[in-house]
């Protein structure tokens with residue numbers, strides 16, 4: 001498990017995975033830690049509290065896109081469904097401010113719905129709120145944190 005490239009080779013059909021491996025990029029979400037895949041500098045607690053994360057790019061989304069533009073999640077083409085990210089203004093009649101999920105300076109970012117480190121145990125694509133029951137994946141609670149009448 002210490003060589004993240006191995007699962008990529010096994011999942012031969014998983015083109016996204018292969019194309020990332022072809023760029024020589026290791027998965028930064030698993031051990032060993034590769035903090036510099038995203039950070040220029042690790043923020044102290046005070047800096048983080050003030051919203052300074054010293055990411056490689058100006059926004060969280062741009063930082064994720066350093067790698068993910070090449071596979072999924074280009075701006076405007078998220079995940080097969082077209083989910084907006086990096087937005088701050090929307091119709092509050094239909095989409096409330098999330099109660100559980102974090103916004104960043106008011107913006108929905110990749111980090112709103114995803115963790116950026118693989119948590120231990122049962123999880124699905126680092127999605128923050130998900131119910132896993134055998135093969136059934138249910139993320140309704142994630143969606144309804146913002147969507148009204150979903």
Ligand code: HEC
Pocket residue numbers: 028029033034035036037038039042043044048053055060111116
């Ligand atoms: C995949 C990209 C990515 C990697 C890899 C990464 N970080 Fe981060 N980090 C972020 C983002 C995005 C934020 C800001 C949002 C947040 O708070 O989660 C952040 C925030 C932080 C913060 C602010 C406090 C907090 O947790 O919110 C600390 C401290 C931190 N990272 C430390 C680290 C360390 C140490 C490593 C290496 C072990 C690391 N990060 C690896 C993307 C990353």
Ligand code: HEC
Pocket residue numbers: 061064065068072073078079083084085108109110111112113114125127139
């Ligand atoms: C509104 C919530 C939401 C936002 C915002 C969001 N994601 Fe996702 N993401 C999901 C969900 C839910 C899934 C699981 C989808 C599935 O399996 O069909 C997912 C899946 C993924 C996957 C795995 C895709 C795969 O084919 O295995 C990646 C990579 C990803 N997201 C990256 C990102 C990046 C990068 C951003 C920011 C540009 C982002 N996500 C923003 C909810 C979100």
Ligand code: HEC
Pocket residue numbers: 016017020025026027028029037038060063064065066067068071110111114115116124125126127
């Ligand atoms: C240095 C390159 C790099 C950066 C930067 C990066 N990722 Fe990834 N990410 C990867 C690789 C490699 C994988 C594993 C291969 C794959 O599933 O496409 C991955 C996988 C994922 C997955 C799918 C996990 C799963 O279980 O299938 C999600 C979700 C994801 N990344 C979200 C993010 C988010 C959110 C950020 C920004 C905070 C981010 N990534 C930044 C390289 C990166």
Ligand code: HEC
Pocket residue numbers: 081082083084087089090091095098101108112113139142143144145146147
């Ligand atoms: C953090 C808040 C948030 C979460 C979580 C969230 N959404 Fe959204 N979603 C929005 C906002 C805001 C818009 C409208 C953006 C705009 O007006 O451009 C939107 C738009 C959409 C749209 C475009 C169609 C429409 O109704 O305008 C779809 C489809 C969608 N979301 C599906 C989902 C699904 C599926 C999930 C759960 C996996 C989810 N959303 C989770 C905030 C969220």
